[in-house]
Amino acid sequence: MIDHPVLFCLHFLGGSARTWRPLAEQLGPTLRCVALDLPGFGDEAHRPGGDVAAMADHVAARIRAEAPTGPWLIAGNSMGAKVALALARRVEDGDEGLKGLAGLVLLAGSPPSPEPMAEERRQAMVAWIDADPETRRREAEAFVTANAGAPLDPEDHARTVEDVLRANPQAWKAWLTGGANEDWRGRIGTLSTPALVVSGAEDGDLGPEAQAALTLPHLARHRHAVALGTGHLLPLERPEDLAALIRDFLAAPPQTAETPALPPAFAALMGSDRVNSRLRATLRERMREPDGPFCLSPEARATLSACLDRVLPQDGSGKIDLARRIDARLASGTGDGWRYASLPPDPQAYERALRTLDAAARATHGSAFPALDGADQDALLDRAASGRLPALPDGIAPELMTCWFEELRGEAVRTWLAHPAGLAAIGFTGIGAGGDDAESLPGYRQTGLNAREPWEAPILESTGDAR
Known part of the structure; x- marks a missing residue:
C-alpha cells in the first residue's frame, strides 16, 4: 500500500490542468492531485510547445519544484501518457531528481510508437487550428464531441472547448506533426514501474486493441481496464470509475508474472x-x-x-x-x-x-x-x-x-x-537418481510397472506412475 502519494496529472492534446478537476474531486483524500499544464496549453499557452523530450523536461522541472517527500505517481491522458512514459524511463535510468516514482496511470495513452492516426484527419486538424474564429470554435466543439463516448457534463464540455481554443496553434501543430509521430519504442524499452492502463471501449484510435498492441508490451507490470461506453477523454467521462480503479491500483499494484510454486x-x-x-x-x-x-x-x-x-x-x-x-x-x-x-x-x-x-x-x-x-x-x-x-x-x-x-x-x-x-508437472523424479555419494545412494532398483522406490514421494497425485 502506497502512503499519502502525490499524483501528477498530464492532459490530452488541447486540454489543460482543469481537465483533472472532476477526478481530483472524486479521489478526495486518497491522494493529492497536482495537475500540470503542458507547454502550449492552459496557462502555459504562451509557450510554443515542443517535442516529447522538451515536454518531459518541463514536467520534470515542475516535479522537482514540487519536491514530493513521499512516493508519487504520474497520470497521463493521451498526449500526456507519452510524456509520462518518457519520464518513467528517466526515473528507471537513475535520474536523481526524480526519485520516488511509484506508478503510472495511462489513460487512452499515446503509445511509445507513432500514433495510429489517419493522415487525412491529422492534416485536417492541423489546418483548422489556424482558421478564422468561427471555424475554430465549430471545429473545437466537434473535436470535443467526437472524442467523448457520450455527451459530457455541459460545464465540462464548455470548459474543454475553451481549453482547445486557447491552445497555442504552434504547440497544437507541433504535437500532431511531431510528438505524436515520434518513435520512442527503443528508448522506452520495457519499464518495470507498475502501471494502470485504462482504455475507452469507444475510442477509435487508442482504444483497447491499440493499448494491447502498442503500449502494454512496454510495461512489465501492468493492469489493463476497459471502460465501456467511454471514448478518449477518460478523466472527464468517468471520473468516479477512474478514481475507484486508481484506489485499487494504489492498494495492490500489479506485480510481475507470478512464477509457479514447486509441489x-x-x-x-x-x-x-x-x-x-x-x-x-x-x-x-x-x-x-x-x-x-x-x-x-x-x-x-x-x-x-x-x-x-x-x-x-x-x-x-x-x-x-x-x-x-x-x-x-x-x-x-x-x-x-x-x-x-x-x-x-x-x-x-x-x-x-x-x-x-x-x-x-x-x-x-x-x-x-x-x-x-x-x-x-x-x-x-x-x-x-x-x-x-x-x-x-x-x-x-x-x-x-x-x-x-x-x-x-x-x-x-x-x-x-x-x-x-x-x-x-510431469512427475519426473530422475533428479534423485544419486547424490554426491552415489555409491551409498543408488538410483532406481524397482523395474516393475508403476513400482516406486521408497524415496519417491508421489509428485503427481492423479497418476499411478510418477516416473
Whole structure:
C-alpha cells in the first residue's frame, strides 16, 4: 500500500490542468492531485510547445519544484501518457531528481510508437487550428464531441472547448506533426514501474486493441481496464470509475508474472541428499528469472508471449515466463547448436517471423496478434504451421514459417522442461537418481510397472506412475 502519494496529472492534446478537476474531486483524500499544464496549453499557452523530450523536461522541472517527500505517481491522458512514459524511463535510468516514482496511470495513452492516426484527419486538424474564429470554435466543439463516448457534463464540455481554443496553434501543430509521430519504442524499452492502463471501449484510435498492441508490451507490470461506453477523454467521462480503479491500483499494484510454486514433494526431493549438489545448483539457477540482456522488440516479445500461451498453455496461478527466457536465450547466442539453413540466425528469424504473424493478424482481423481471442490466434498459427500466411517484404517466407513454427514449439517444450516446475508437472523424479555419494545412494532398483522406490514421494497425485 502506497502512503499519502502525490499524483501528477498530464492532459490530452488541447486540454489543460482543469481537465483533472472532476477526478481530483472524486479521489478526495486518497491522494493529492497536482495537475500540470503542458507547454502550449492552459496557462502555459504562451509557450510554443515542443517535442516529447522538451515536454518531459518541463514536467520534470515542475516535479522537482514540487519536491514530493513521499512516493508519487504520474497520470497521463493521451498526449500526456507519452510524456509520462518518457519520464518513467528517466526515473528507471537513475535520474536523481526524480526519485520516488511509484506508478503510472495511462489513460487512452499515446503509445511509445507513432500514433495510429489517419493522415487525412491529422492534416485536417492541423489546418483548422489556424482558421478564422468561427471555424475554430465549430471545429473545437466537434473535436470535443467526437472524442467523448457520450455527451459530457455541459460545464465540462464548455470548459474543454475553451481549453482547445486557447491552445497555442504552434504547440497544437507541433504535437500532431511531431510528438505524436515520434518513435520512442527503443528508448522506452520495457519499464518495470507498475502501471494502470485504462482504455475507452469507444475510442477509435487508442482504444483497447491499440493499448494491447502498442503500449502494454512496454510495461512489465501492468493492469489493463476497459471502460465501456467511454471514448478518449477518460478523466472527464468517468471520473468516479477512474478514481475507484486508481484506489485499487494504489492498494495492490500489479506485480510481475507470478512464477509457479514447486509441489512440496518435488521441493523436498530437490533439497535432499539424493540430488547431486551441482545439479541442485543448476536447477535453482533455472528457477531465477533472467534479467537480460534481451534482443526482441517489445512488440515481438508480446506476440511471442501470446503464441506461447497457445502452444503450451500453463494451468495454475503462476506460470513460467517462457517468452522472457527464450528472448534471453536468443540474446545470449546459445542454443542447441543447429538451425534450418534456410532461416536467418535465431534472433533475426524470431523477430521477422513474429512480425509476419502480427502483420497477418492485422490484415485478417484488424488487430495485433496479442489482442485477438484464442480461436483467432489458433487459426493464424495453423496457417503458419501449414505455410499459408501471406508474404511480407521483410518477413519470413510462408513456406519457411513452417520451419520457424516447428523451432518455436521445440523451444517452448525445452524451455518449460528446463524449469524444475516443468519437471514436477510431469512427475519426473530422475533428479534423485544419486547424490554426491552415489555409491551409498543408488538410483532406481524397482523395474516393475508403476513400482516406486521408497524415496519417491508421489509428485503427481492423479497418476499411478510418477516416473
